[in-house]
Amino acid sequence: DTAVSQTPKYLVTQMGNDKSIKCEQNLGHDTMYWYKQDSKKFLKIMFSYNNKELIINETVPNRFSPKSPDKAHLNLHINSLELGDSAVYFCASSWGRQNTEAFFGQGTRLTVV
Amino acid sequence: AQKITQTQPGMFVQEKEAVTLDCTYDTSDPSYGLFWYKQPSSGEMIFLIYQGSYDQQNATEGRYSLNFQKARKSANLVISASQLGDSAMYFCAMRESPDSNYQLIWGAGTKLIIKP
Numbered sequence: 333d334t335a336v337s338q339t340p341k342y343l344v345t346q347m348g349n350d351k352s353i354k355c356e357q358n359l360g361h362d363t364m365y366w367y368k369q370d371s372k373k374f375l376k377i378m379f380s381y382n383n384k385e386l387i388i389n390e391t392v393p394n395r396f397s398p399k400s401p402d403k404a405h406l407n408l409h410i411n412s413l414e415l416g417d418s419a420v421y422f423c424a425s426s427w428g429r430q431n432t433e434a435f436f437g438q439g440t441r442l443t444v445v
Numbered sequence: 446a447q448k449i450t451q452t453q454p455g456m457f458v459q460e461k462e463a464v465t466l467d468c469t470y471d472t473s474d475p476s477y478g479l480f481w482y483k484q485p486s487s488g489e490m491i492f493l494i495y496q497g498s499y500d501q502q503n504a505t506e507g508r509y510s511l512n513f514q515k516a517r518k519s520a521n522l523v524i525s526a527s528q529l530g531d532s533a534m535y536f537c538a539m540r541e542s543p544d545s546n547y548q549l550i551w552g553a554g555t556k557l558i559i560k561p
Contacts, residue, residue: 363547373484373534375551387546422490428547431478431497431540436490 335359338423338437345413346445353408353440355423361435363387363428364406366398369420369439381406382428413444448472449537451552458527459560465512466522466555468537477541479520480549481511484534493535496520532559 338355345351357364365388366378379398380388386398395411406423420441426434450469458464470479481493496504496511504511512521524531537552 365548373554375536377548380546380548382546388548420488424490426547431495433480433492433495434549435492436482439488439490441488 336423336425336435336437338421338440340440341438342441342443344443344445347413347415349413350409350411351413351442352410353421353423353442355406355408355437357404357423357425357435359425359435360404361425361427362403363426364400364403365422365424365426365434366406366408367422367424369422371419375422379406379408410442413442415444418442418444448550449539449552451535451537451555453555454553455556455558457558457560460529461526464524464527464531464557466524466535466537466557468520468522468552470518470520470537470539472518472539472541474542477539479511479513480538480540481509481520481522482536482538483531484536484554485530486533490536494522527559529559529561532557 336357363382365380367375369375378392381400384400397409400406420439422439423437424434426432448471477498479496483491494504494506494509496513503513508525510523534554536554538549
């Protein structure tokens, strides 16, 4: 059983398109995250939700919109894709406490052409 | 200022040798947690080990141990008896107080290559 699953694993799309990445966790965690990993492998937080409430919203273009229908799901919708959006996007979940690790999905490699 | 610093962008280590991956952190919060993750070439992020700021003993998990030196604000990962499968990117991360909404702050990573 996959703890944090995100789909798709690979996404190749043209500039200007709109796409979504889905994430689901079956761990019962109350906090979910979206991270972007750039070509230099640097991980940057984009959004965090706690019990469906947005708690972290970093400086991200408003073309990126997270949606959390329930605490087990956190989807990422991207409008008007640009070349610079190409990256690996990771979903993660954890208990919203200091001493607990985050569990990651396998990542979605987004390539914008 | 960087909150998590990993000074070794890349390392080569002979198989079966021990390896130490450096991590220093910066925080004024007395309560924090430190984490290490492994990212193999397949891309997934794998949790390795955790150290709490109030933990009296260094954390250990199998071949992984964390050399926690609180006064020096360092949390180095030690891998004993390295194996070829240890070749990967390794990330150090810190989680601070509720004020930061417990977000994980990440280092830039160290690419470890184990030589046969």
